Amino acid sequence: xxxxxxxxxxxxxxxxxxxxxxxxxxxxxxxxxxxxxxxxxxxxxxxxxxxxxxxxxxxxxxxxxxxxxxxxxxxxxxxxxxxxxxxxxxxxxxxxxxxxxxxxxxxxxxxx
Amino acid sequence: xxxxxxxxxxxxxxxxxxxxxxxxxxxxxxxxxxxxxxxxxxxxxxxxxxxxxxxxxxxxxxxxxxxxxxxxxxxxxxxxxxxxxxxxxxxxxxxxxxxxxxxxxxxxxxxx
Numbered sequence: 001x002x003x004x005x006x007x008x009x010x011x012x013x014x015x016x017x018x019x020x021x022x023x024x025x026x027x028x029x030x031x032x033x034x035x036x037x038x039x040x041x042x043x044x045x046x047x048x049x050x051x052x053x054x055x056x057x058x059x060x061x062x063x064x065x066x067x068x069x070x071x072x073x074x075x076x077x078x079x080x081x082x083x084x085x086x087x088x089x090x091x092x093x094x095x096x097x098x099x100x101x102x103x104x105x106x107x108x109x110x111x112x
Numbered sequence: 113x114x115x116x117x118x119x120x121x122x123x124x125x126x127x128x129x130x131x132x133x134x135x136x137x138x139x140x141x142x143x144x145x146x147x148x149x150x151x152x153x154x155x156x157x158x159x160x161x162x163x164x165x166x167x168x169x170x171x172x173x174x175x176x177x178x179x180x181x182x183x184x185x186x187x188x189x190x191x192x193x194x195x196x197x198x199x200x201x202x203x204x205x206x207x208x209x210x211x212x213x214x215x216x217x218x219x220x221x222x223x224x
Contacts, residue, residue, distance in 0.1 A: 004154070034212065036215070041217070042217055042218075043114065043116070043118075043202050043204075043215035043216050043217045043218050044155070044202070044215045045114065045215070046212055046213070046214060046215075049212060089154065089155065091155075093210075095210070096210055097160075097162075097167055097168060097210055098168070098210075099145070099157040099160065099168055099170055100145075100155075100157065100213060101157070102147075102154035102155040102156075103154050104152065104153060104154040105154060
C-alpha cells in the first residue's frame with residue numbers, strides 16, 4: 001500500500017513555463033514533506049521542504065504548496081529551465097525519528 | 113556534492129555471494145540511513161543508525177545487515193545474493209534523527 005503517490009510518471013514542459021509536480025499521501029500522521037531532485041547516476045538532492053503548520057514554502061524558483069485537507073502537495077517551478085530536467089521525488093514523514101516515505105518519482109523534461 | 117560518499121560506485125557479483133557497501137556521512141552528521149531503489153520503484157527505507165546504534169528498521173531482509181562504526185561511517189552487508197537484489201543502494205545522513213537527509217551518489221549492484 002503506497003502511502004505517498006506521484007501519479008504522473010512523467011511531465012514535459014517548455015522552457016520558461018511553469019512546471020507543476022503533484023504528490024498525494026494517505027497517512028494523516030505525516031507532518032513534514034520534502035522534495036528531492038535526482039539526476040541520472042547521482043543521488044537524490046534535497047530541494048525544498050514544508051512543515052504541516054504551513055501551506056506554502058518558497059525558495060527562489062521553487063514553491064511547495066500543501067493542502068492538508070486534501071492530503072496533497074505540489075511543487076511549482078517557475079520559470080522552468082532545461083537544467084531542471086530530472087526525476088523529482090516527493091517524500092513524507094511523521095514527527096520524531098521516523099523514516100522518510102518516498103513516492104516513485106516524476107520525470108520532468110524541460111524542452112528548450 | 114552532498115558531502116556523503118559511497119563506495120564502490122558499481123558492483124557486479126554472482127548469486128549466492130556476499131558484498132559490503134560503504135558509506136561515509138557528511139562531517140558532523142550522526143545519523144545514517146540506507147535505502148534501496150529497484151527498477152521503477154521509489155526509494156525503500158532499509159535501516160537507520162544514530163551515533164552507532166540502530167534506530168529504525170524498514171523493509172530490510174534478514175540476509176541484509178548493517179552497522180555504524182565509532183568514526184560514524186556505515187557498512188551495509190548483503191549476503192546470499194539473489195537476482196532480485198540488483199538495485200541502487202543509497203546512503204543518506206543527517207545531523208540528527210529527525211533532520212533533513214542528504215544522499216550519497218549510490219552504489220549500483222548487479223547480481224548475475
